[in-house]
Amino acid sequence: MDWYFCKWNDTGDKIRRFIEWSVGRPLQHNERIPLELALIHRPDNSYNPNAIAIAAPAQFGGDRDSRFFGYFYDSQLNEIGMRRLADLSKTLGGAEMSCTGIATRDGLELDLPEPAELARAIDEFLGYDDTRIHKKKSLETDRALATVQVFTYEPIAVEGLRLTTRFGKAGRRIAVEDSLSHRLVGHIDQGYLLLEDERDRDAVLRLLSTSGLRLARPKGRTAIPLEAAWPVTRVPNLQIDNQTEVYLFPPVAPMGRYNPKTRKLWVEDSRLVGPSLCFAARLGLQVAEVGLPKRPWRLDDEVAFDELKDYGRRKKLQSTQQEVAASLMSTLWDAVKATGLERLIPKDTIEAKCFRISQGALNENKDHFRLNESFVQQRQYLFGELTLADNSGSCRLCGQNAWMFTTAVCTEPVTYCHQCLEFASEGVFENQPRAAEALKMLAELEFSNEPMLEGQLAALHIDSRVPVPPETIDKLLLLRFTIKRGKFPWTLLLEKAGLTQNGLRLSRGTLVRARDGHRCLSLGEKAVCDFLHQFGIQHDREPLYPVDPDLNPRGRRRADWILADGTFVELWGLPSAPAYAARMREKRELAERQGLTLIELTERDLLTLPRVFAPWLPASTSEITSWAWSPILKPLLPAAPTKKSGNVGGRNAANAAARQGRLERCRRALELQASGLTRKEIGEAVGVTTDSVKTLLRDAKFFADPASDEERLQRASAAALAQSQGMTKEVFQVQSGLTGPKVNESWKDADVITASAEEETFQT
Numbered sequence: 001m002d003w004y005f006c007k008w009n010d011t012g013d014k015i016r017r018f019i020e021w022s023v024g025r026p027l028q029h030n031e032r033i034p035l036e037l038a039l040i041h042r043p044d045n046s047y048n049p050n051a052i053a054i055a056a057p058a059q060f061g062g063d064r065d066s067r068f069f070g071y072f073y074d075s076q077l078n079e080i081g082m083r084r085l086a087d088l089s090k091t092l093g094g095a096e097m098s099c100t101g102i103a104t105r106d107g108l109e110l111d112l113p114e115p116a117e118l119a120r121a122i123d124e125f126l127g128y129d130d131t132r133i134h135k136k137k138s139l140e141t142d143r144a145l146a147t148v149q150v151f152t153y154e155p156i157a158v159e160g161l162r163l164t165t166r167f168g169k170a171g172r173r174i175a176v177e178d179s180l181s182h183r184l185v186g187h188i189d190q191g192y193l194l195l196e197d198e199r200d201r202d203a204v205l206r207l208l209s210t211s212g213l214r215l216a217r218p219k220g221r222t223a224i225p226l227e228a229a230w231p232v233t234r235v236p237n238l239q240i241d242n243q244t245e246v247y248l249f250p251p252v253a254p255m256g257r258y259n260p261k262t263r264k265l266w267v268e269d270s271r272l273v274g275p276s277l278c279f280a281a282r283l284g285l286q287v288a289e290v291g292l293p294k295r296p297w298r299l300d301d302e303v304a305f306d307e308l309k310d311y312g313r314r315k316k317l318q319s320t321q322q323e324v325a326a327s328l329m330s331t332l333w334d335a336v337k338a339t340g341l342e343r344l345i346p347k348d349t350i351e352a353k354c355f356r357i358s359q360g361a362l363n364e365n366k367d368h369f370r371l372n373e374s375f376v377q378q379r380q381y382l383f384g385e386l387t388l389a390d391n392s393g394s395c396r397l398c399g400q401n402a403w404m405f406t407t408a409v410c411t412e413p414v415t416y417c418h419q420c421l422e423f424a425s426e427g428v429f430e431n432q433p434r435a436a437e438a439l440k441m442l443a444e445l446e447f448s449n450e451p452m453l454e455g456q457l458a459a460l461h462i463d464s465r466v467p468v469p470p471e472t473i474d475k476l477l478l479l480r481f482t483i484k485r486g487k488f489p490w491t492l493l494l495e496k497a498g499l500t501q502n503g504l505r506l507s508r509g510t511l512v513r514a515r516d517g518h519r520c521l522s523l524g525e526k527a528v529c530d531f532l533h534q535f536g537i538q539h540d541r542e543p544l545y546p547v548d549p550d551l552n553p554r555g556r557r558r559a560d561w562i563l564a565d566g567t568f569v570e571l572w573g574l575p576s577a578p579a580y581a582a583r584m585r586e587k588r589e590l591a592e593r594q595g596l597t598l599i600e601l602t603e604r605d606l607l608t609l610p611r612v613f614a615p616w617l618p619a620s621t622s623e624i625t626s627w628a629w630s631p632i633l634k635p636l637l638p639a640a641p642t643k644k645s646g647n648v649g650g651r652n653a654a655n656a657a658a659r660q661g662r663l664e665r666c667r668r669a670l671e672l673q674a675s676g677l678t679r680k681e682i683g684e685a686v687g688v689t690t691d692s693v694k695t696l697l698r699d700a701k702f703f704a705d706p707a708s709d710e711e712r713l714q715r716a717s718a719a720a721l722a723q724s725q726g727m728t729k730e731v732f733q734v735q736s737g738l739t740g741p742k743v744n745e746s747w748k749d750a751d752v753i754t755a756s757a758e759e760e761t762f763q764t
Contacts, residue, residue, distance in 0.1 A: 002109075003076065003110035003111075003112045004073075004109070004110065005054045005069070005070040005073065007070040007107075008069075008070055011068075011069050015107050015108050016107075018056045018069075019033075022035045022103065023035070023103060032104055033103045033104075034102055034111065035101055035102075035103050036057050036099075037055070037069075037100070037101040037110070038054075038057045038058065038067070038096040038097070039052055039053070039055075039085065039089075039096065040064055040097075041053075041086045041089035041094065048074060049086075050077065050082050050083045050086040051072070052077065052085045053069075053071055054069045054070050054101075055067040055068050056069070057096070058096060076115075078301075079115035080122070081119055081122075081301035082301045083298060083301050084118075084123075084301065085097070087122075087126065087295070088125065088126065091126060100112075126295070133270050136296075138296040138297065140268075140269075141268070141269040141271050141272060141297075144255045144268075144269070145272070145275075147237055148236045148238055148272075149236070149237070150237065151197075151237050155197060156181075158185055158200055158203045158204060159178065159179070160178065160179035160207065161178065161185070161204065162177045162178070163175070163177075163188075163375040164375055164377045165373070165374075165375040165418065167422075168189070168242075169242070170189070170242055170243060170313075170317070171362070171363060172362070172364065172368075172372045173187045173189040173190075173372075174187060174188040174371070174375050175187055176193075176195075176204065184196060185197075185204060186200070186204065188213070188215065188371075189242050190368065191216050191368070192215070192283055192285070193215050193284075194239070194240040195239070198236060198237065198238060198239070198282065201218070201235075201282060205217075214367070215284075216283065216284025216285070217284050218282045218283075219284055219286075220281075222277070222287065223286070224287055224288075226274070226278055226281060227273070227274035227277070227278075229274055230275050230277065230278035231278065232281045236275045236279050237251070238251070238255075238275065238279045240283065243309070246260075246308060246309040247285070249279060255269070255276065256280075257299070258280060258287070259310055260313075261310035261312070261313065262289075262307070263285075263286050263289070264287075264288065264289045264290070264291050265287045265289070265290050265291070266290075266291040266303065266308055267290060268293065268298075268299055270292055273292075277290070316363070320361060320363045321358040321359065321363075324358070324400075325354055325358035325361060327399065328360075328361065328398045328399060328400060329350050329351060329354065329357055331395075331397070332357075332397055333350055335396065335397045335478065336350070336478060338471070338474070339478055340475075341475065343434075344438055344479070344482050345429065345478060345481065345482060349429055357398075359419075360417070360418065360422075361400070362400065362417075362418075369392075370403070373392075373402065373403040374403075376418045378421035379416070379418075379421050381425060382421060382425065382459060383405075383409060383410075383460060384407070384408075384409070384459065385407070386406065387405060387406050388403050388404075388405050389403065389404040389405055389413060391404055392404060393415035395416050395420055396415055396470060396473075397416060398419070400419065401417070402415050402416060403415070408467060409462040409468065410467050410468060410470055411468065411469050411470070414470050414473060423480075423481050424477040424480040424481060425480070426484070426485050427483045427484035427485045427487070429481060429484060430484045431482070433496070435482050435493060436496035437497070438479045438482040439493055439494070439497040441479055442457070442476070442479050442480070443499055446460070446462065446476065447461060449499070451494050451500065451512060452523070453524065454485060454490045456527060457485070460473070512526050513526075514526045515529070515530045515533050515534075516530075518541045519660065519661065519664060521686070522571075522573060524603055527606050527609075528560075528571055529541075529561075531609045532563075532613070535616075535617055535618075537563060537564075537613060537616045538564035539561045541561060542558045542559070542560065543558060543562035543568065544558055545557040545587070545590055546590075546594045548590055551586050551587075551589060551593065552590055557587065557590065559598075565597075567596075567597040567599060568591060568596050568599070569598075570584075570587065570600050570601065571601045571602070572584055572600060572601065572602050573685065574677075574681075574685060577681065578676075579677050580672075580676075582676065584600075588600075599613075662699075662752070663703060665686060666697075667700060669686060669697055670697060670700035672686070679694060682697075703752055712745075712749065715736075715742065715745075715746040716749035718732075718736060718746070719732060719746040719747050719749065719750035720750035722750075723747075729743060729747050
């Protein structure tokens with residue numbers, strides 16, 4: 001092998017000066033003179049900490065940088081083992097190593113042994129041999145052994161399991177989560193159970209025993225006998241990181257690698273074979289052979305990468321994905337045209353997602369395909385109750401193979417692949433104008449032109465009593481493709497879609513009607529109200545908590561809902577805000593003191609409301625769909641007043657609704673202030689500016705106690721008298737001499753205090 005090195009731009013002159021200094025004269029044509037060079041390990045090299053520099057020897061004078069000529073190419077270091085020369089330098093205490101160079105008229109050449117001979121010489125010097133028995137202790141191995149033998153945290157009991165198919169690095173695999181805490185327990189990949197905590201294996205296998213899953217089981221008898229210190233019953237602190245072509249054994253990075261094609265287990269140190277074989281046996285891996293490096297932790301240097309990994313598997317997967325992607329995109333474009341959505345999903349938009357689409361191309365055998373299809377949660381979230389058929393088919397949108405199913409919301413059996421269901425559940429395109437237009441169409445088709453929560457797009461809102469044809473389902477799913485979840489400010493998108501006019505007043509706070517007519521102060525509250533209404537759970541809004549001398553002395557604290565049996569329900573809107581969290585704790589304590597049942601919800605609970613309210617639901621209710629279609633039994637807003645309704649003082653249904661909305665916003669602002677929030681935080685919570693918050697708080701205090709501002713009360717009383725006499729606001733302004741803003745304030749105040757005298761409408 002010819003040895004050479006990478007030279008820097010100014011190296012030529014330095015090498016000529018060095019040769020003249022070493023030889024004492026210019027060289028003749030074809031003359032070759034041996035001379036001494038230095039090899040210097042440069043761990044400070046940012047590109048490769050194992051880099052080896054070629055330099056003039058120390059006797060030439062100057063520091064290492066001034067004597068520097070260039071670096072070995074990485075390809076040459078790989079020939080002898082990337083870290084061998086670096087290890088040799090470390091053993092020598094970082095000293096410079098000497099080698100022979102050949103000086104010619106053209107520069108310098110290196111005179112080194114063949115790579116295999118050089119590697120063998122270094123190993124002999126360092127005390128390594130072909131027995132692969134690592135007698136010298138390694139700090140990395142000591143750390144690894146300490147890690148695998150001890151768990152630094154207490155195990156967490158697994159009470160139940162939820163299985164979800166997800167796309168991973170090596171295709172699809174099934175995520176295993178605790179059904180109560182949603183903690184990730186592990187994965188099922190290619191029939192192997194790969195756990196985050198190996199101590200969970202017995203419990204998880206027991207819970208999965210009735211699932212019908214065919215999983216690899218721990219092997220009591222193995223082809224390679226286990227060490228006495230590491231029987232299959234011992235639990236090592238190890239995990240699996242499954243790459244496309246190899247199973248890695250962390251948490252040590254990594255101490256073992258299993259090649260599924262050759263069934264060979266490669267281990268970084270002979271002292272780690274025991275725990276590695278034990279772990280492989282617990283997983284059910286079939287280990288036919290164990291491989292070791294000559295030097296501990298040098299597998300990458302000494303073993304060809306295609307022996308460590310089933311590299312062909314990655315190439316095959318990538319090749320399949322590239323071949324299939326073009327067909328998937330073509331079929332998807334046909335589906336877009338068939339639904340008339342070409343303007344919302346242009347062809348170039350689909351092509352721009354080529355890589356993402358290719359990642360969903362499947363390359364699974366029949367057993368793994370059926371298993372993975374069984375746990376596609378997006379299908380269940382979107383369609384609710386469904387039944388998988390006995391056969392697969394082609395996805396209606398992209399043509400990929402998927403399992404057929406029947407659902408009550410569609411007139412015929414349908415087939416949608418995992419990736420298209422994921423695209424519909426998460427959104428894939430990020431154009432805001434198109435997203436707004438798609439949202440408007442979804443509102444018309446599914447939500448009766450009402451505003452909705454972003455999370456509500458996770459389910460198709462179709463009346464199962466009036467199922468729709470598959471073509472309609474196609475359109476609803478493709479429309480969801482265009483709305484990338486979490487990408488756009490949701491309120492802004494609702495505005496652009498024209499969904500903020502009937503019920504959602506952003507300029508004056510978030511106020512929206514639920515389907516049962518209740519006024520809600522957020523879309524989250526609306527979702528809960530709609531759910532309770534849909535399933536016939538009797539409820540009322542904003543009940544007062546009982547009086548408590550410490551926690552509710554004035555009796556003004558309210559919950560969000562009360563159920564017929566007296567259960568209180570709270571939807572915590574800002575649980576991460578310290579002041580709000582303190583308010584939450586006080587309400588919890590208040591409920592506990594008073595012996596109240598309190599259900600606490602956050603935004604994440606909106607997708608699992610059937611589970612939360614299970615005691616109040618029929619036994620047959622699905623736990624998957626949290627908010628399905630529900631009839632509109634009451635109008636969203638009061639009917640528009642006719643010319644004959646009300647009176648000149650403004651006492652009509654529309655103004656009554658506006659008054660109530662104003663009171664609710666004021667009360668909400670005052671409650672948030674009492675919980676410790678700043679004006680800015682209150683504004684963000686209710687959707688108004690900081691200046692508007694100041695006005696809301698001022699109004700709230702006045703409405704709660706009108707006598708607190710005697711001058712304002714006098715103006716309001718005068719306006720109330722004028723209204724009772726049939727006087728218009730314009731005439732009242734002339735007679736009172738008040739400014740326009742004061743007249744408007746007094747006129748509205750009069751409406752509030754007059755109504756308050758008739759019925760108690762404002763309580764904090």
